[in-house]
Amino acid sequence: MRKAVFPGSxxxxxxxxxxxINRAIPLFxxxxxxxxxxADKKYMFSLEERLQFIKNTFQSEPKITxxxxxxxxxxxCKTIDSNFILRGLRNPADxxxxxxxxxxxxxxxxxxxxxxxxxxETSFISSSIVRDILRNNGDASILLPKEVTQ
Ligand code: ADP
Numbered sequence: 177m178r179k180a181v182f183p184g185s186x187x188x189x190x191x192x193x194x195x196x197i198n199r200a201i202p203l204f205x206x207x208x209x210x211x212x213x214x215a216d217k218k219y220m221f222s223l224e225e226r227l228q229f230i231k232n233t234f235q236s237e238p239k240i241t242x243x244x245x246x247x248x249x250x251x252x253c254k255t256i257d258s259n260f261i262l263r264g265l266r267n268p269a270d271x272x273x274x275x276x277x278x279x280x281x282x283x284x285x286x287x288x289x290x291x292x293x294x295x296x297e298t299s300f301i302s303s304s305i306v307r308d309i310l311r312n313n314g315d316a317s318i319l320l321p322k323e324v325t326q
Contacts, residue, residue: 179206180260182288183249185303186211186226187219189233196264196292197240203290206239208256213246220307240281245300248308250285259291266299 180191182197186209200207209221210229234240245252249261258273261281263274295319301319309316317325 177240178204178260179208179256179258180204180262181208181210181246181249181253181258182262183210183212183252183258185214185217185219186230187303188221188226188306189230190298190301190303190306190319191321192264192266192294192298193320194233194321195295195298196262197234197237199292199295200262200290201237201239204239204260204262206241207262208251209234209240209242210252211242211244212249213244215315218252229321229324233321247283250281253287254285259287261287262290263291264294265291266294266302299308 180200180203184193186193197207197209211230213223222230223244227244230242241308244294252290253259253261259280265271267275274291275291281287281289302315306316306319
């Protein structure tokens with residue numbers, strides 16, 4: 177069984193994440209969307225809110241489960257018997273950053289990271305831009321799944 181973990185902060189989940197997840201569904205038997213808990217990081221949305229946004233977005237998709245984890249992503253993957261990490265790539269900066277992490281993770285654990293390139297329509301979307309818009313009382317709904325805005 178091919179099980180992938182899609183780790184991230186999802187603060188909040190955007191249409192960019194949704195695009196990567198939807199395109200990964202045919203590639204795997206199960207995708208675990210896993211919100212990493214980092215005590216040092218400040219978030220706009222609480223863990224409960226971020227979890228609920230993702231659960232609502234994928235409620236009718238049987239291959240998707242949503243959870244949280246702390247510690248190393250590769251350790252979490254081992255606890256649930258997952259051999260793949262899924263990540264999205266938007267630009268060269270993502271690539272440089274992700275490359276070092278993916279190689280390190282593979283050396284640490286043998287776990288492969290599978291990258292999907294963002295679609296042209298969602299490549300400009302980032303959770304940090306969404307947060308900037310929301311902080312300034314703007315309308316970010318074109319960047320978000322309807323389950324986040326409703
Ligand atoms: P992190 O804090 O780990 O970067 P994010 O929630 O920001 O977590 O992102 C999780 C994953 O989703 C990363 O692989 C990131 O590159 C990817 N991602 C975020 N936005 C997009 C987008 N617009 N298109 C494709 N992938 C994206």
